[in-house]
Amino acid sequence: MLAAHLTRLHQDAPAGLAEALAVVDGVDDALTRGLARIAEPDATALTALAGAVGGTPLAERAGEAARAATTGALTEAHLAVLAGARAALLGAVHDALLDRLDTALHRSRVPWAAATAPGPPTGAVPGQPADAAPARAGARAWLHELALAGWRGADHELLSGAAEPVEAALAEPALRRLAVLLDGLAAELRAGLPVTDPHRLPTRRWADLWARAVLLAAGAATEATAPQKVSGRLLPLGVDVHEHDTAFQAQLHALLEPAGGGTVRLVRITVGAAKVATIVGPAGWRLLDAYPVLLTALAERRALTVTDLPSYGGDLHWVDDGAELAEPADPFATARVLLAGATAAATPPLQRHPAAIAEPVLVEGRVVRDDDGGLMVDLDGPTIPLAADRLPAAGPLTPALLAAATTCLGLLRWDDGRWRLQPLAVRATVKRQSVEAHNGDWARGVTDAKVAKAEARSGDAVAVLRERAGRLLRR
Amino acid sequence: MTEPTDASRRRRSVLRVAPPARARKLAKVPFVELADGRLQGVVSSGSDVERVYVSSVTAGSHTVDCRTNNNRPCGGLRGNLLCKHLHALADEAVLQYGIAQVARYLRIDAGDGADSGADLLARTDARHEPGPAAVVFSRFLRHLAYLEVPPSAAPVPELHWFPATAAAR
16 A cells, blocks of 8 residues: 555545434434433434435334334334444445545455345244244344343343343354354443443444344344355465454455456455353464364465355355465565455445455555554555554564564554554564564464463463363263 | 543444453363352362362352352351352452452452452452352353354454454563
8 A cells, every 4th residue: 555545545534424423423322321211312313313314215114213212112123223224324334435445545346246135044944934033032132122221221130131142142053143243242231330431431332233233133144145166376465363252253364366367356264263251362273273274374374275165255165175275475475466456345235334344455664653652654644543452462463563563464444533554464673683473373373482481371271161161061 | 552532432333342351270260250240150179170169259249159069058168257269269350350340340449459359358248148159150051162162164244343452461
């Protein structure tokens, strides 16, 4: 990414963005106070939400739902419509921002192939309506109760009620997303209790999580068309690591050179596992040992040859048996040579949200500190802040290494009105030596002696818990 | 790194609300949680690998309980004399969550000079009252069951709201 790209990215905010977010803020404040008893500002906010989707097929139902809120007769179906309207608005914000990014970077993107009939919601029992999946029904009931209470009214008893739908959803592979999301939201709300200062609540965030959960619980998870099979050479760019108390996920951004030629595609491969809060840092990789070929490619920075991987747009679903390790491949070189000409995939509509934007870029420039001490890359004029709060404990990147970086391979992210660069790999100069660090370096074990020692000191959490499970669980 | 302001906390979609648990040895106390209005967890028996103790401290009232997974009362807990399991539970909770969060959750005024779980318990007038040991034990089993969930290659897009972060290094 060059200075000129960055300048275009930072130009005036897209038209309507501030207005859309103001409507969202109003809804989020209403959710903070709870929808059980709606006061004047919250009624106005919900009416504004209905107004904002007035030109869409949601118009009539959103209006009904907003009216139901004021009369205290909000049903689960009404909540699904309100969550859908909020998601539509943020989806539009996503589209405007991604369009800005694509224009600024000259990134080409395959348009979303619309008008494919959605399949039946996953987890549905054949012959019964989607609503019949008990995990979904339990989740809907809990989310309804939560919305009525609001973040300020939620208590321990209410939050404990998430356990049952989480357990039920976790048992059903097709409902994994719902389980992971509810568990993450409930844990945060629990940690936030009792609410001492309502002005410090992460209102946008919790409303995001709640709204997405409502949509997943309503059966909105699948919009996928049938997968296409892809084969070719896969060149890794970098790994984005996601984690909460009970989930660990590694998402590889890579370029696919299709077998038989054709445009290079920007793709993602995602593998994840359930965990518990006491499994932290590099131990997370151990939970993914079902994917040895992928993890080895990350740790050794090698290319992969893949055959017949199912692809849903830009998301390839990994099958370790369908892959072979290939030659070493330097991600920085991959990005420098091929990234600019690669074609990106469209985001599925129900996943569109500013927080979902994660576009790989290569940035070469000096890292300097801003007035608050935060790190940013300076491209001789235009700057981009570095997301130093997104460095996983499962990898070798540290703030000190970022500060010394000369090249950064990362993801462009947007949040709270500004773009930031989330580093996935850096090349830095430390004690006059050039060093490199990539998020996936420790995928097959920690390679840093100091960190490995600290790991050994706290013992093998995975082994201890598996022993306990073996002894106590199957009784 | 700068702490987000209140306004920024309200407008951001992605931020770490609860700090990640800190690494600790699990052999003695495999399970600790702040949930259901209690600090509760499971302490391995020092003498019998088949036995565990279920211990809990209730927020606010500070009533305590400790009994085996077969629901036998712990011999070490008598009146307001606390057993070693409760001390171990509180100490490990402080390692995992940090003393501030444990004190806040249990509503204990930690004051100055408290740096272990035992210090926190010493600042309460803890007394014994039977607690929901069976519920806690089943939560522990559910906790262990997470490790039995098979890994998956289907993405969870919602995890973009939960970036991995280093706690402190």
